[in-house]
Amino acid sequence: xRIYQGIRSLILTLFRKIxxxxxxxxxxxxxxxxxxxxxxxxxxxxxxxxxxxxxxxLEQEVIRAGLPGAADSLPVKNGPAHSFFFLxxxxxxxxxxxxxxxxxxxxxxxxxxxxxxxxxxVQIVPVSLFxxxxxxKEKSLVKLLLSDTWTVAGRLQKFLIIMVHGRNTYVQFNxxxxxxxxxxxxxxxxxxANRKLARILRTHFRRVRQAVxxxxxxxxxxxxxxxxxxxxxxxxxxxxxxxxxxxxxKVRAKAWKYADEIAASMSVVTIRFLEVVLSWxxxxxxxxxxxxxxxxxxEVAQDNAVVYVPCHRSHIDYLxxxxxxxxxxxxxxxxAAGINLxxxxxxxxxxxxxxxxxxxxxxxxxxxxxxxxxxxxxxxSRGYSVEYFVEGGRSRTGRMLQPRPGMLSMTVRSFLRDHRxxxxxxxxxxxxxxxMEGRSYLGELRGKKKQKESxxxxxxxxxxxxxxxxxxxxxxxxxxxxxxxxxxxxxxxRQEAYDSEYRPAWLSKAVNELxxxxxxxxxxxxxxxxxxxxxxxxxxxxxxAMDEGQLxxxxxxxxxxxxxxxxxxxxxxxEGTGKDWVAYCEKMGLVERQPQKxxxxxxxxxxxxxxxTYYRNNIQHLFALPSLIASLFENKDSLRREKxxxxxGVAYPYLQSELFIRYRTDEAESVINQWIDVLIGQGLLxxxxxxRIGRPEEGTEEMLRLRVLSRFIIxxxxxxxxxxxILRKYGSGKISAAELEEQSTLLAERMSILFxxxxxxxxxxxxxxxxxxxxxxxxxxTTDDNGLIRYGEGLDDVAEDARLVLxxxxxxxxQQVTMMGA
Numbered sequence: 001x002r003i004y005q006g007i008r009s010l011i012l013t014l015f016r017k018i019x020x021x022x023x024x025x026x027x028x029x030x031x032x033x034x035x036x037x038x039x040x041x042x043x044x045x046x047x048x049x050x051x052x053x054x055x056x057x058l059e060q061e062v063i064r065a066g067l068p069g070a071a072d073s074l075p076v077k078n079g080p081a082h083s084f085f086f087l088x089x090x091x092x093x094x095x096x097x098x099x100x101x102x103x104x105x106x107x108x109x110x111x112x113x114x115x116x117x118x119x120x121x122v123q124i125v126p127v128s129l130f131x132x133x134x135x136x137k138e139k140s141l142v143k144l145l146l147s148d149t150w151t152v153a154g155r156l157q158k159f160l161i162i163m164v165h166g167r168n169t170y171v172q173f174n175x176x177x178x179x180x181x182x183x184x185x186x187x188x189x190x191x192x193a194n195r196k197l198a199r200i201l202r203t204h205f206r207r208v209r210q211a212v213x214x215x216x217x218x219x220x221x222x223x224x225x226x227x228x229x230x231x232x233x234x235x236x237x238x239x240x241x242x243x244x245x246x247x248x249x250k251v252r253a254k255a256w257k258y259a260d261e262i263a264a265s266m267s268v269v270t271i272r273f274l275e276v277v278l279s280w281x282x283x284x285x286x287x288x289x290x291x292x293x294x295x296x297x298x299e300v301a302q303d304n305a306v307v308y309v310p311c312h313r314s315h316i317d318y319l320x321x322x323x324x325x326x327x328x329x330x331x332x333x334x335x336a337a338g339i340n341l342x343x344x345x346x347x348x349x350x351x352x353x354x355x356x357x358x359x360x361x362x363x364x365x366x367x368x369x370x371x372x373x374x375x376x377x378x379x380x381s382r383g384y385s386v387e388y389f390v391e392g393g394r395s396r397t398g399r400m401l402q403p404r405p406g407m408l409s410m411t412v413r414s415f416l417r418d419h420r421x422x423x424x425x426x427x428x429x430x431x432x433x434x435x436m437e438g439r440s441y442l443g444e445l446r447g448k449k450k451q452k453e454s455x456x457x458x459x460x461x462x463x464x465x466x467x468x469x470x471x472x473x474x475x476x477x478x479x480x481x482x483x484x485x486x487x488x489x490x491x492x493x494r495q496e497a498y499d500s501e502y503r504p505a506w507l508s509k510a511v512n513e514l515x516x517x518x519x520x521x522x523x524x525x526x527x528x529x530x531x532x533x534x535x536x537x538x539x540x541x542x543x544x545a546m547d548e549g550q551l552x553x554x555x556x557x558x559x560x561x562x563x564x565x566x567x568x569x570x571x572x573x574x575e576g577t578g579k580d581w582v583a584y585c586e587k588m589g590l591v592e593r594q595p596q597k598x599x600x601x602x603x604x605x606x607x608x609x610x611x612x613t614y615y616r617n618n619i620q621h622l623f624a625l626p627s628l629i630a631s632l633f634e635n636k637d638s639l640r641r642e643k644x645x646x647x648x649g650v651a652y653p654y655l656q657s658e659l660f661i662r663y664r665t666d667e668a669e670s671v672i673n674q675w676i677d678v679l680i681g682q683g684l685l686x687x688x689x690x691x692r693i694g695r696p697e698e699g700t701e702e703m704l705r706l707r708v709l710s711r712f713i714i715x716x717x718x719x720x721x722x723x724x725x726i727l728r729k730y731g732s733g734k735i736s737a738a739e740l741e742e743q744s745t746l747l748a749e750r751m752s753i754l755f756x757x758x759x760x761x762x763x764x765x766x767x768x769x770x771x772x773x774x775x776x777x778x779x780x781x782t783t784d785d786n787g788l789i790r791y792g793e794g795l796d797d798v799a800e801d802a803r804l805v806l807x808x809x810x811x812x813x814x815q816q817v818t819m820m821g822a
Contacts, residue, residue, distance in 0.1 A: 016056040023166040025057065028329050029173035030065040035125060037176060043068040043123045045084040048205045050104060053162055054129050058084060061171055085110060087201050103198055111194050114179045115187060121180040126201060128208045130170040131161045172208060172329050207302030210383070212329050224259040227374050228252060232501070236370035251367065258371045262356050264334050270352035271332060278323045285469050290527070292572050293476040294328050300424045300479050301330055305383045307411060308333050309518050310428035311400060312389040314435050321387060321428060322354065324474050334379055336388035336407060377414040383421050390518055396441040397761040398617030400523055400660050402770060403515035412510055415482055416498040427477035427518055431527035431618060433470025434588060438611055470588055473527030477570050480521060485514050519660040523621050524568035530581035531590060532619045533559065533574065535612035538591070538604050540711035545594075545603035552578035557682070557705060558623070565678045567622050568662060613759045620712065621659035626675050627713035628655065630684065630706050638694035641676065648672045654720060655713070657774050658767060684709065715759050722748055723771055727789065728796065736787045737772050744768045
């Protein structure tokens with residue numbers, strides 16, 4: 001017997017080596033850390049269907065990863081001969097009719113062992129294997145036919161698949177199951193224990209297959225035709241035909257045209273092609289892609305329709321996220337893209353890569369709106385993953401823009417119509433050390449007209465590919481189940497009936513709550529990088545320059561602040577120290593070194609001074625609260641803790657709304673107190689007695705740290721003070737919200753010129769609009785029947801308290817500008 005086993009083992013080893021002369025694999029989850037295996041318990045791997053090739057691949061990857069051996073005998077009496085088993089074996093094939101696969105004897109033996117030895121446990125590790133999940137050459141019918149799909153391949157087909165796709169094989173190891181825990185409740189019934197374990201493993205393999213391959217896609221032409229035949233679109237066709245007096249056939253043709261314009265045509269050929277091209281592209285322009293918290297997506301993608309909601313910084317965002325997901329064994333999503341990208345050459349490629357196109361606005365076109373809504377409903381109800389940008393457009397300032405409700409509202413309404421398939425939002429932060437469009441953003445912020453996308457502008461962008469744009473980070477945030485959000489807003493939503501036209505009264509509140517959670521979770525996943533840290537500190541200085549040694553110390557200390565009170569588990573911090581970060585920024589050409597005998601000076605010069613505000617704004621929300629507290633000591637040597645908490649609490653709702661800070665308003669007092677304690681612990685504040693807290697002495701290193709810290713947020717507070725100053729100058733009932741917004745924007749722009757403020761968002765009209773809206777929401781101001789703003793004494797108190805955070809120079813400057821605008 002031993003001789004037979006030895007010969008058999010030798011033959012299998014030979015086969016494995018021959019197989020891997022051709023096969024190349026991409027593997028995930030194959031580490032002891034990722035699997036979390038208990039070294040004191042035996043391990044048994046399970047593959048879904050019996051296959052010699054799958055067994056050989058499993059053994060090879062286990063050996064490579066240094067995991068407990070798959071070819072070893074399992075140390076359980078009367079159990080499987082090896083520490084792996086197949087869940088099912090095929091019956092039939094070749095010359096016999098194919099029948100339903102049946103459980104293997106090894107699977108049944110393992111269950112029997114677990115029942116007979118209740119004190120023993122076995123760790124069962126499911127392993128999924130995909131041969132050629134996408135072909136690598138376009139127009140290859142053979143490769144399309146032989147791609148791994150939802151069907152079970154026979155022996156001949158499997159051989160051909162390996163020959164065609166063996167060099168593009170994906171293997172995924174998954175978290176182990178406890179045999180003991182699974183079968184514990186069926187100790188007296190082997191049949192029921194078998195059924196339960198088989199059901200759990202079968203469900204697991206199905207979920208992984210859906211996450212990797214996506215739902216089974218129908219033909220695009222069938223999908224487009226089906227949209228036009230839905231009840232909602234039929235009704236829209238009748239209404240449009242009657243309203244515009246157009247024959248229904250013409251309106252129906254128009255609806256078909258709209259559906260064809262919108263629908264994606266996802267092609268595995270194109271996805272594989274893009275993977276090859278993008279791999280080359282990223283290696284050329286980036287120094288690496290850091291991916292964090294991908295496990296969140298792998299978990300939720302198995303049971304839910306996933307909506308990826310990334311921040312929008314660059315056109316590269318579309319491609320980067322799909323690439324990252326595909327390389328990590330997940331099906332790329334269908335992506336909502338602006339119709340402006342549906343240009344010659346580029347549009348068809350994006351469409352085959354999963355993009356569906358939408359017009360900027362369609363509120364005046366009910367037929368188009370209905371077709372688009374029905375398309376989105378098909379996506380969600382069938383379980384497709386979808387990606388869209390809640391900001392609507394790319395951020396030109398580096399800050400998270402106010403979310404637009406359109407796509408969120410469509411998603412919520414679709415889910416209300418059919419919530420059998422759960423929908424989960426996955427926020428994604430994409431952080432660039434240098435954004436490719438950075439220079440064009442500067443031009444737009446200075447008033448230059450936005451350049452329309454075209455093939456020619458794309459050709460100009462290609463010239464930038466010789467530049468280095470540093471590293472890029474893709475951080476996945478905490479998932480947001482849509483059902484949980486609806487439960488918070490309207491817990492009886494499941495009992496109500498919905499159709500395509502119904503908009504419940506509480507819909508707007510639900511969408512706003514969802515938008516807030518999405519934006520906050522994106523910001524809670526920010527990737528702090530050397531350029532952001534350097535920009536934050538240098539922009540907090542008077543002359544945008546600092547002694548190199550001092551700059552290094554300050555950056556290390558501010559990084560220490562973030563570590564002392566972590567903003568969120570999903571935030572990532574840069575490796576290295578301040579010294580490394582300065583050298584890196586210099587290498588990237590973003591800072592200038594001015595040699596001096598007493599110590600080199602690091603400075604921001606020219607357009608870089610404005611460009612760096614973009615990278616500062618990426619992480620501004622992390623420092624918002626400690627900076628706000630520090631600013632209260634700009635004019636005061638000491639304050640009572642109660643006063644600090646009150647003043648910071650008054651400003652917090654406005655900062656939270658503008659910067660999407662993750663803490664709820666009712667959490668603010670506790671968080672502010674925690675930050676006060678951290679600042680005291682770091683030496684930035686001093687405890688004078690039980691009630692009063694003071695600032696360090698002038699001229700000390702600690703005072704410098706406190707003052708620079710206060711400037712991280714000071715321009716935002718100055719902007720608020722401008723709006724308050726103008727409102728008080730006109731008086732209650734004398735100016736409308738629109739006029740206040742316009743006056744505030746003009747005076748802020750004038751002030752930025754007169755006093756050399758280098759942050760373009762300082763006079764961003766939308767920020768003033770948001771501040772005014774939040775004053776109304778918080779009851780500080782009201783609007784009368786004529787649309788004029790009214791306020792009481794409470795506003796004067798807030799304005800007077802706000803003066804505490806501004807230096808005498810700044811107060812006089814703002815007062816001077818306000819008077820000039822009179």
